[in-house]
Amino acid sequence: MANFNLRKAEPKDVPDILRLIKELAKYEEMEDQVILTEKDLLEDGFGDHPFYHCVVADVPAEQQCSLTGYSVIGFAMYYFTYDPWIGKLLYLEDFYVMKEYRGFGIGSEILKTLSDTAVKNRCSSMHFIVAESNKAFIDFYKRRGASDLSLQEGWRLFRIDKENLLKMSAEE
Amino acid sequence: MEFTIRAATLEDCKDISRMILELAEYEKVSDQVKIAQRDLEQDGFSKNPFFHGIIAEVPEHLKSKEGHTKVGYSLYFYTYSSWKGRAVYMEDLYVMPEFRGKGIGKALMSKVSQLGLAAGCTQLNFTVLDWNKSSLDFYLKQGCWDVTSDLGYHCMRCEGDALEHLAQGGL
Numbered sequence: 001m002a003n004f005n006l007r008k009a010e011p012k013d014v015p016d017i018l019r020l021i022k023e024l025a026k027y028e029e030m031e032d033q034v035i036l037t038e039k040d041l042l043e044d045g046f047g048d049h050p051f052y053h054c055v056v057a058d059v060p061a062e063q064q065c066s067l068t069g070y071s072v073i074g075f076a077m078y079y080f081t082y083d084p085w086i087g088k089l090l091y092l093e094d095f096y097v098m099k100e101y102r103g104f105g106i107g108s109e110i111l112k113t114l115s116d117t118a119v120k121n122r123c124s125s126m127h128f129i130v131a132e133s134n135k136a137f138i139d140f141y142k143r144r145g146a147s148d149l150s151l152q153e154g155w156r157l158f159r160i161d162k163e164n165l166l167k168m169s170a171e172e
Numbered sequence: 173m174e175f176t177i178r179a180a181t182l183e184d185c186k187d188i189s190r191m192i193l194e195l196a197e198y199e200k201v202s203d204q205v206k207i208a209q210r211d212l213e214q215d216g217f218s219k220n221p222f223f224h225g226i227i228a229e230v231p232e233h234l235k236s237k238e239g240h241t242k243v244g245y246s247l248y249f250y251t252y253s254s255w256k257g258r259a260v261y262m263e264d265l266y267v268m269p270e271f272r273g274k275g276i277g278k279a280l281m282s283k284v285s286q287l288g289l290a291a292g293c294t295q296l297n298f299t300v301l302d303w304n305k306s307s308l309d310f311y312l313k314q315g316c317w318d319v320t321s322d323l324g325y326h327c328m329r330c331e332g333d334a335l336e337h338l339a340q341g342g343l
Contacts, residue, residue, distance in 0.1 A: 021254045034255045044258060052252040077254055082223040084192045084247055084264055085205045087215060094254040115330070115339035125331035126338075132324035145334025150326035154302035157319040157327055160285070162294045164315030169285035 004106055006113055009054035009075070014041045016072035017054060024096040028131065052079045052093065055113055057106050073101045076110045080121065090118035092128035111144070129157065173274040174234060177283045180225030180245065185212040187242040188225060195266040199301065216247075223249045223263065226283050228276045236270060243271040246280045248287070253295060260288030262298040281314065299327060 009017060018038050025031045044051040057074035074097035081091045092114060097107045118126045130137050138148065149155040160168065180188060189209040196202040207215075215222045228244030235241045244267035251261045262284050267276045288296055297319075300307050312318075319325050330338060 025255060030255070036253075036255060036257050040257045044252065051250055051258055077252070079252055080222060081251065081261065082215065082247070082249055082263060084188075084207055084212070084223075085196060087207055087211060088222055091251065093252060111338060112340075115335055118335060119339045125329050126335055127327065127329050129325045130328055132326050138326070138328075141328055141330065144330065144338050146328045146330040148326050149329050150320050155299045155327040156302050156308075156321065157325055158298050158300055158311055158316045159319045160296045160314065160316040162289075165285045165289060165294075165296055168282050168314055169289055170282075 004057050004059050004073070004101075004104070004109075006055055006057050006109060009045070009056045011042055011046045013054070013056050013072055013075075014038050014045070016056065016070065017041055017075055017077070019070075020072070020075050020096050020098070021077075021094060023098065024094060027096075028134075052077050054078075055110060057097065057101075057110060059101070070098070073098045074106050074110060076114055078114060078117075080123070081127070083124070086124040088121060088123045090114065090121065090123045090126045092126060095128075173230070173271070173276075175228050175230045175243070175271075175274070175276055175279070177226055177228055177279050180216070180227045182213055182217045184225065184227050184242060184245075185209050185216070187227070187240065188212055188245050188247075190240075191242075191245050191266050191268070192264065194268065195264060198266075199304075223247050224287075226280060226287075228267065228271075228280055230271070236268060240268070243268045244276045244280055246284050248284050250288075250291060250293070251297065256294050258291060258293045259295040259297055260284060260291065260293045262296060265298070277310065278314070 015038055018041055022031060022034050025034045045054060054075055054077050056072050058071045059073055077094040078090055078092050081089045083089055115126060186209055189212055193202055193205055196205045216225060225245060225247050227242050229242050232241060236243060246262060247264040248260055248262045251259045253259050265280055285296055300311060
């Protein structure tokens with residue numbers, strides 16, 4: 001199997017994007033955490049001011065795996081962020097290729113496309129999060145020159161969820 | 173202390189740039205700041221801004237030793253969680269040292285929360301350096317949690333030559 005195509009996601013890809021998001025979450029044992037719907041993805045990714053961008057990998061009909069029956073078999077979700085010291089950055093939110101289609105260079109090609117997008121948009125850097133338990137991914141990225149800012153510089157990602165966000169926004 | 177929180181304008185970029193440098197000095201890395209006032213103006217105040225800003229301002233009679241009335245700021249932008257949807261990322265939060273302890277930092281963060289919620293966000297994310305104990309304590313008191321500690325998420329970066337190499341298909 002060698003034929004695959006990388007392209008910008010279209011509204012019709014939304015059901016497949018959600019399916020792949022859930023598959024990736026399942027792999028991370030967090031499937032119940034996905035509350036996003038197709039409606040959210042459509043509104044947030046394909047309106048006037050998209051919150052995210054997506055590339056998808058698809059295979060021609062004749063190469064659809066008879067087990068899965070899908071033609072969209074990989075995706076990456078990203079958006080642009082900003083560091084006031086160095087300017088624009090590309091943030092890689094999700095990156096996944098279905099198990100049956102790994103080992104054919106699709107993941108590497110997606111990463112290449114995204115890096116190219118980052119460079120063309122004059123981004124200084126590409127940022128992303130990896131769970132420390134995911135040693136395979138950390139090594140994959142480190143081999144390609146990524147630094148672990150949490151280990152090297154002590155960056156800790158903090159979050160405040162909706163309930164506390166509401167409390168905080170009500171404070172005078 | 174009397175202060176107001178408002179949306180940043182193009183004219184505020186001079187003071188934002190000044191305070192960015194002050195924050196970088198506080199984090200002991202001011203030599204890493206490559207962005208100048210004109211970059212902020214272009215990147216934050218054109219048709220498709222890459223960030224938004226809010227400013228904390230005090231009245232003239234409370235101005236700083238050097239005569240500044242713009243005494244704090246926050247820079248934020250909208251991001252996306254593939255699990256939860258719209259989110260807001262607070263990139264910088266800074267109050268000049270002589271104006272701390274008066275509720276300005278909390279007010280700035282409260283404003284970012286309000287703006288995030290109004291835009292349909294369900295999360296506010298940001299990073300803190302592990303040695304910054306006073307900031308860590310402040311945030312934990314506001315109901316934030318440490319994702320790196322609790323879920324083991326590491327922030328990764330690919331930049332410069334490594335990024336160029338990856339873009340050219342170098343593996």
